[in-house]
Amino acid sequence: MGTYIVRRLLQMIPVVIGATFIIFVMVFALPGDPLAGKCGERPCPAAYVQKFTEEHNLNDPVPIRYVKYMGAIAKGDFGTTYQGQKVSDELLRRYPITVRLSVIAIVFELVLGVVAGVLAGIRRGKFIDNLVLVSTLVIIAIPTFVIGSVSQTLFGIKLGWVKPTVSSAATWSELMLPGMVLGAISLAYVARLTRTNLVENLRADYVRTAIAKGLTRRRTIGLHTLRNSLIPVVTFVGADFGALLGGAIITERIFNIQGVGGYIVRGITAHDGVAVVGAVTILVLVYLFMNLIVDLLYGVLDPRISHD
Amino acid sequence: MNHEQATPTAAYQPVNGRLLEVEDLHVEFHTRDGVARAINGVSFTLDAGETLAILGESGSGKSVTAQAIMGILDMPPAKIPAGAIRYCGQDLLTMPEEQRRKTRGPEISMIFQDALSSLNPVFPVGWQIAEMFRMHRGMNKSDAKEQALRLMQRVQIPAAKERINSYPHQFSGGMRQRIMIAMAIALDPAVLIADEPTTALDVTVQAQIMNLLHDLQEERQMGLILITHDLGVVADVADRIAVMYAGRLVEKADILPIYAHPAHPYTKGLLDSIPRLDQKGQTLRAIAGLPPNLLRIPEGCAFNPRCYLAQDVCHRDLPSLREVAPGRWSACHFAEEVLDV
Ligand SMILES: Nc1ncnc2c1ncn2[C@@H]1O[C@H](COP(=O)(O)OP(=O)(O)OP(=O)(O)O)[C@@H](O)[C@H]1O
Ligand SMILES: [Mg+2]
Numbered sequence: 001m002g003t004y005i006v007r008r009l010l011q012m013i014p015v016v017i018g019a020t021f022i023i024f025v026m027v028f029a030l031p032g033d034p035l036a037g038k039c040g041e042r043p044c045p046a047a048y049v050q051k052f053t054e055e056h057n058l059n060d061p062v063p064i065r066y067v068k069y070m071g072a073i074a075k076g077d078f079g080t081t082y083q084g085q086k087v088s089d090e091l092l093r094r095y096p097i098t099v100r101l102s103v104i105a106i107v108f109e110l111v112l113g114v115v116a117g118v119l120a121g122i123r124r125g126k127f128i129d130n131l132v133l134v135s136t137l138v139i140i141a142i143p144t145f146v147i148g149s150v151s152q153t154l155f156g157i158k159l160g161w162v163k164p165t166v167s168s169a170a171t172w173s174e175l176m177l178p179g180m181v182l183g184a185i186s187l188a189y190v191a192r193l194t195r196t197n198l199v200e201n202l203r204a205d206y207v208r209t210a211i212a213k214g215l216t217r218r219r220t221i222g223l224h225t226l227r228n229s230l231i232p233v234v235t236f237v238g239a240d241f242g243a244l245l246g247g248a249i250i251t252e253r254i255f256n257i258q259g260v261g262g263y264i265v266r267g268i269t270a271h272d273g274v275a276v277v278g279a280v281t282i283l284v285l286v287y288l289f290m291n292l293i294v295d296l297l298y299g300v301l302d303p304r305i306s307h308d
Numbered sequence: 309m310n311h312e313q314a315t316p317t318a319a320y321q322p323v324n325g326r327l328l329e330v331e332d333l334h335v336e337f338h339t340r341d342g343v344a345r346a347i348n349g350v351s352f353t354l355d356a357g358e359t360l361a362i363l364g365e366s367g368s369g370k371s372v373t374a375q376a377i378m379g380i381l382d383m384p385p386a387k388i389p390a391g392a393i394r395y396c397g398q399d400l401l402t403m404p405e406e407q408r409r410k411t412r413g414p415e416i417s418m419i420f421q422d423a424l425s426s427l428n429p430v431f432p433v434g435w436q437i438a439e440m441f442r443m444h445r446g447m448n449k450s451d452a453k454e455q456a457l458r459l460m461q462r463v464q465i466p467a468a469k470e471r472i473n474s475y476p477h478q479f480s481g482g483m484r485q486r487i488m489i490a491m492a493i494a495l496d497p498a499v500l501i502a503d504e505p506t507t508a509l510d511v512t513v514q515a516q517i518m519n520l521l522h523d524l525q526e527e528r529q530m531g532l533i534l535i536t537h538d539l540g541v542v543a544d545v546a547d548r549i550a551v552m553y554a555g556r557l558v559e560k561a562d563i564l565p566i567y568a569h570p571a572h573p574y575t576k577g578l579l580d581s582i583p584r585l586d587q588k589g590q591t592l593r594a595i596a597g598l599p600p601n602l603l604r605i606p607e608g609c610a611f612n613p614r615c616y617l618a619q620d621v622c623h624r625d626l627p628s629l630r631e632v633a634p635g636r637w638s639a640c641h642f643a644e645e646v647l648d649v
Contacts, residue, residue, distance in 0.1 A: 205425040211380045212420075213491070214412030215443055227430050303475040304429055 004307040012288045019284045020277065024066045027273040069277065078278040087278035090263060097170040098259040102244035104179025109187035110237050117194025122221060124199055132195065136188035148181045148254040165256040178255040182248050186240050193236055197229035231301045235294050242290030246283045320396040320415055327499050327531040328354040333391035335372050338384055344602040346372045348555040354499065357529040361542040364552035367599050370535045374501045378418050379408055413444050417497035421504040423484035427476040433487045434472030440494040459490040463520060482513035493524055501533045506541060518545055539578055551575050554600050554610035557629055560637040571638035571647045573615050617642050
């Protein structure tokens with residue numbers, strides 16, 4: 001187990017380097033002059049241009065700049081944007097918001113998805129099963145953009161249950177509706193995954209054994225069958241959490257949330273390479289760690305998987 | 309074990325040693341293709357301390373019979389349109405489900421063919437055995453685990469103490485089957501059903517498991533139903549044999565006479581197909597043909613298309629299971645002729 005984790009961590013190194021280098025090259029290959037508009041209508045003074053160029057290593061070839069940049073990141077310095085903002089400040093402000101939003105989405109999709117999937121699975125072919133199958137299909141078919149805008153209009157404006165947009169504090173309660181919108185499609189997948197696995201496992205021999213042991217139906221389904229059926233669900237949700245922590249561009253945009261998704265988009269449109277690379281480096285790391293945790297969790301949930 | 313006295317078991321007392329009476333049992337499966345009549349009027353009895361072997365080719369309805377007794381058929385698609393299964397005089401089929409559930413484990417228990425898939429892959433084996441004590445006896449976790457350990461030792465699992473927290477996949481096939489057995493006998497059931505408990509194992513292990521089952525059966529005076537399609541396996545352990553074909557019993561007898569003189573052509577065919585030491589070198593004769601499709605069981609005797617004795621009457625009339633000699637029951641129009649040759 002220990003050696004497995006070490007091996008996985010070592011494997012991350014080339015992945016991180018590769019991913020960030022590609023991002024770096026792509027971002028800085030975008031056409032556009034970082035100095036454009038810096039000094040109003042007039043071109044910038046030569047002294048300023050020189051200072052700016054030096055600060056951002058603009059004269060070095062890309063690989064050298066990449067190495068210098070990553071070296072700084074390793075020391076905890078995420079650099080300064082062309083606007084003079086410290087990337088780390090901005091990330092520290094925005095990341096907790098993204099985490100809160102993701103947690104709401106995950107809890108929502110996990111709890112409701114599993115409940116819906118179990119209800120459908122144990123009443124296979126009955127009304128509730130069809131209801132779950134049809135409604136999840138509808139949710140999957142509708143783009144997040146539409147779900148978000150409609151629920152914002154309905155709950156935020158028409159019914160007035162929640163504020164239609166999120167303040168810069170982005171409290172838990174403000175993020176409730178956006179979190180549900182963000183988790184909606186995954187909820188549909190979780191429900192279907194739970195149902196399919198439950199139905200399949202209910203046919204398994206060990207379920208027949210559980211009944212033959214004189215266990216109650218509740219224990220047979222709720223413990224013996226569900227424990228096996230939830231293994232793929234938990235890994236799906238874990239991977240989804242990793243993806244959500246990368247920011248939610250559409251949902252953030254609709255509800256005016258100051259998360260990392262919007263930050264990256266803004267960085268790209270503003271040709272602010274430093275901001276983009278800094279944020280993406282963090283996201284790559286978070287994603288890789290989440291994947292490692294999911295794989296470890298898989299081994300815990302299913303004793304047949306060994307990490308030796 | 310003194311916890312036995314704590315639970316009232318008086319509700320079920322065998323009448324004159326009789327544990328189980330299966331009477332005119334019918335089971336059918338309602339499938340997309342039609343109604344498969346898997347069991348068509350099976351009757352037999354089981355006494356305490358007795359081993360009954362149920363024998364028959366694949367698909368003859370042995371497992372379905374066992375599952376009907378155990379109450380673990382999926383209904384639907386299965387349906388029991390007629391029949392009774394009486395345990396200590398009480399019909400299990402008409403019993404309220406909650407009462408019946410409580411008979412599974414303490415009264416009637418079952419061992420399955422494939423222990424790997426029949427044990428839950430995500431729980432330790434000791435936990436799975438201990439669950440019997442916790443759920444039926446309300447025992448706490450550590451006492452139940454202690455009992456589980458004792459059972460694992462009783463079924464001769466080496467280093468049981470160290471292996472109690474291991475998972476099913478970490479054991480060999482034979483050891484897994486021992487764990488199944490430990491779980492099934494945990495609550496001292498009066499009836500134990502073993503559905504091909506050794507089919508998935510290699511030959512030396514088969515004998516060990518058979519011996520273990522036989523020892524436990526004698527030690528606890530259980531009524532044992534031993535399902536198999538291999539006559540050779542049961543010769544040493546069974547007292548009586550019931551032979552099944554297409555969902556019916558075609559022959560019922562004590563073990564010894566059936567070996568010497570089968571009273572049904574099908575049993576004769578099964579006997580001819582087992583290798584015998586005294587007839588080395590002879591080619592084995594398997595029974596020609598296949599068992600019938602249960603959606604279309606032939607008119608008359610279901611065995612007639614494969615029978616060397618088949619006459620017109622066999623295509624017309626269904627032979628009933630009748631006593632053709634003292635203690636010998638056969639469902640063949642020509643049972644007397646078969647017995648004589
Ligand atoms: N769930 C089911 N749905 C439809 N038919 C079934 C079902 N379970 C069993 N059957 C049918 O019932 C018949 C008897 O099956 P059973 O499992 O009792 O055979 P068996 O004698 O135990 O054979 P084997 O030696 O292969 O275990 C088979 O023809 C089978 O197709
Ligand atoms: Mg079978």
